[in-house]
Amino acid sequence: MDGIMSKLRNLDAYPKINEDFYSRTLSGGVITLASSIVMLLLFFSELQLYLHAVTETKLVVDTSRGEKLRINFDVTFPALACSVLSIDAMDISGEQHLDVRHDIIKKRIDSHGNVIETRQDGIGSPTIDKPLQRHGGRLEHNETYCGSCYGAETTDEECCNSCEEVREAYQKKGWGLSNPDVIDQCKREGFLERIKEEEGEGCNMYGFLEVNKVAGNFHFSPGKSFQQSGEHVHDLLAFQKESFNLTHHINRIAFGDYFPGVVNPLDRVHWKQETPSGMYQYFIKVVPTMYTDVNGNTIQSNQFSVTEHFRTGDVGHLQSLPGVFYFYDLSPIKVTFTEQHVSFLHFLTNVCAIVGGVFTVSGILDSFIYHGQKAIKKKMELGKFN
Template sequence: MAFPKVPCSWLSLDAMDISGELHLDLDHDVYKQRLAANGSPVKEVEKHNVDATKTKMPAGNGTAGVAAGVAGDAANDTQVAVSGCGSCYGAEDQQGDCCNTCDEVRAAYRRKGWALANVDHVEQCAHDMYTESIKEQAGEGCHMWGMLEVNKVAGNFHFAPGRSYQQGSMHVHDIAPFGEAVMDFRHTVHRLSFGKPFPGMKNPLDTAKAEHTAATTSGMFQYFLKVVPTAYTDLSNVTVNTNQFSVTENFREAQGGAGKTLPGVFFFYDLSPIKVRIIEHASSFLSFLTSVCAIVGGVFTVSGIVDACVYTGARLIKKKMELGKFS
């Protein structure tokens, strides 16, 4: 998947399902490449700005191999720690609390429900790699690909701006560091699949460019996927267990206010209770010969009928002409 207007460092990939399993800022078997404003890959300046980490997810009932992804910068975890007890800048839960890193300051603000939009005055964030990468990559795009495992239950995975966290029962993305920047989430899905492909398989979102006719491109792109388990058996009796899916698209324009729409690209999937079986088979030579004979016989029969009609019509016309009754 390619985002031509959203930098890699601005995005996070999260996955969750109705069983309660939640994964934030996924970087498991997911990769990214920074893109310049003209769409060309940005040359590698620092390794953490281009390459994503590759780690294995915990084993589970995985069904989805998703050829789209995004990872947070591995080096974003680099923090500047202050000596002694650092200030939380008014967000202490109780007197004496310390915030010695930039992430601890952000966490304290999140617990209070406050936005930390400007970190220039925060000593712990003086050399925060996350803040620096946000400024450095402004105006760039991002190309993401990879795979992730999901449980065989309904759920969703989404690409959205800012680091994500769970606050009570709410899933929240911290977009305060981006200020008033417009999030243009127009994108191109190069390939999306759930499982291995089989001969002749075509997924509806492959090489599909998501565009919308709304006046603004800032908003939530939603894809509602109905995943159908499929078993394909070829001529050599080898079976491939995979999935097909259908898709319905929707776009929610970003709105202001407390309940404003989070911009991003969201894929909501649900599994169908019906399984499709596709079995490939070849006809025998005897069946082929029988079909050929049937076709040839049919051609001769139709030709005979047409010939008889023409012959009978010609005789009637000739007889009338002899009697002088044809005019």
């Protein structure tokens, strides 16, 4: 039995030193205290990382098909009236949304930025007492008004009962409304008078667009848009102005829902117009993004990068149309962010590494100081430091 115990003692990889050989020093105490504090700080730092989730990032090929892209926006035009401003969206598939109004709110603002009025669409049509019928004469009791579309009717039964309906009928035909005063509905509603009343006002437009998940553009511009000879043009003659001030503040532009850590580079961007007329262009690369939190909840959204450009031009075609244009394209690569907790085994391994590392470095430092002090003391005793 004693032989077995002796063999076991010989296997001891951690031989002990007799207490008679211990020498406790002041420097050793200081280093021990300092190393203990360092170990505690590193331990609590590692514990905090363990208790909080970490985010893992991956790049994968985006294989989604047939989805919609939601564009959220909030843009302010300090010198462009709401009655003038419109928004269009179109994409490379050929789909077009002209003069979009649904899910969009306009706020009239004065020169100081104060809100005058909030409304869903453009100028609107006031109630007219006893309007004229298409074929003349005032309306009598129970009679129905049916206004003329001034040659833009598609059928004999079609009616244009407001200035806006006449403009929309012209838009479908690809015509421009050059003189609203010759249109009975526009004249009675005071179309030009309302535009003049809003002269000097600004407009805040916010809401969202649902577009196909393909490359395209959306733009804010003055006038009502329509297709003419296969080209996208805006009816600007009706406003009887030679130039439009398109200075704008982008309060928010986002492609999709918010998720933690997202940065939208166009938020709080300001661009001031220095020339009489021009076209502001933003070229945007949209990167599909999926964010999964620690509870497994998933948010499908997008990030984007952007470059800016300004070009001068005359009023007319799309290439020189005054407006603020956002041209977007989609990346074929999707970014995935996944929140997850560090495993306990990983935490334990890091703690052991901290303790072992600090202990080893402290031992080396203590040994260096101890033997250094000892060597200096010995030389002093030999009289070499007189």
